[in-house]
Amino acid sequence: MTFDPRIETLGHYKPREFRIECLRCRRGVVLDRWHMVRRFGPEATMADCARRIAAAGGCNLAAVHCGPGCSVQVFETSVESWATLRDAQEGHWQALLTCHRRYAALKSAESCPGTVALDLDTLVVALGDAFPLLRLKSRSKCPRCGTSSVGIEWHVPQPPSSPAPIQEKRPAPIRLRPRSAALARTKLQVVKDE
Numbered sequence: 445m446t447f448d449p450r451i452e453t454l455g456h457y458k459p460r461e462f463r464i465e466c467l468r469c470r471r472g473v474v475l476d477r478w479h480m481v482r483r484f485g486p487e488a489t490m491a492d493c494a495r496r497i498a499a500a501g502g503c504n505l506a507a508v509h510c511g512p513g514c515s516v517q518v519f520e521t522s523v524e525s526w527a528t529l530r531d532a533q534e535g536h537w538q539a540l541l542t543c544h545r546r547y548a549a550l551k552s553a554e555s556c557p558g559t560v561a562l563d564l565d566t567l568v569v570a571l572g573d574a575f576p577l578l579r580l581k582s583r584s585k586c587p588r589c590g591t592s593s594v595g596i597e598w599h600v601p602q603p604p605s606s607p608a609p610i611q612e613k614r615p616a617p618i619r620l621r622p623r624s625a626a627l628a629r630t631k632l633q634v635v636k637d638e
Contacts, residue, residue, distance in 0.1 A: 449518035454493060455486025460526045464494040466503060467515040473497070474521060490518045523577060523598050530573035533564045538599040543586040545593055556588040562596070 457477055465472035480493050498505075498516040505514040523537075532539065543556035562584075567575070571583070577598065585592050 447520050449490035449494065452490050453486060454481045454484065454488050454490060457490060459521065459523070461521055462490065463519045463521050464497060464516055465519060466498055467517065468505070469503065471501070471503075473501075474525075494518045523600055524596075525578060527577045527598075528573065529564065529568050529571060529575045529577070529580075532577065532598070533568055533573065536601060537564070538601075539564065539567075539580075540597045540599070541584060541586070542595045542597065543589060543591060543593070544595055545586065545589055545591040548589070548591075556586055559597075560587055 454477060459477065461474050461476050463472060463474045475493075475497065480488075480497075484493050484496060494516045495514055498514055503514060503516065523531075531537075539562040540559040541562055542559050545553055545555045547553055567580070571580075577596075581594065581596050582592075584594050584596065586594050
C-alpha cells in the first residue's frame, strides 16, 4: 500500500514524525505525529493537518478558503530518522550492511563485495531496544575488513493488503442452438459444454 496523505489519517499513520514542505515559499518542517494528534485529533487527514500548519505559519494561500491554492505537501521521513531497534524488531524489518571502504594502509582499496544481513536480536541485546537507528551506522564495522565506513540499508516490509473480495461463482450460461436448419425458427435444443 502506498502513502497517500489525502486519505491517511493521523491516527493510522505509524511513524513518529512526518515532513511537510511548501513548494512555493520553500519552507518545510518535520512534525511529531503525537503533537499533531493532540492538536487536530486522530481522524484528521495528514493533508488537512499540513494545510492547517501552513496557515498557522503565515501562508496566505492556505488560510484563504481552506487552502485550495496552497502547494503544501506531506512527505514520509526515512525510517532511520525516527525508528529504534524495537520498531525494527517488532516490524520484522531487515537490515543490510554494505562496506564503503576506499583506503587500506594509505592505499586505494576495493570495498568488500556483497552485503551482510544484520541480526536484530543480537543488536537489541548489545545496544538495547531503545537504540535509535540513526546512530547504528556510527557503531558498526564491516565484519570482513573492519572498516567503520559502512552503510546500512533498511528493508521495511509492506503491510499485507486486504484480501480480494470473494466473488460468487456464477453458473456457465446455457447456449441454445437450432436442432436442424429447417427447424431453426421454431425449436431450440440445450447444448452442454464439455
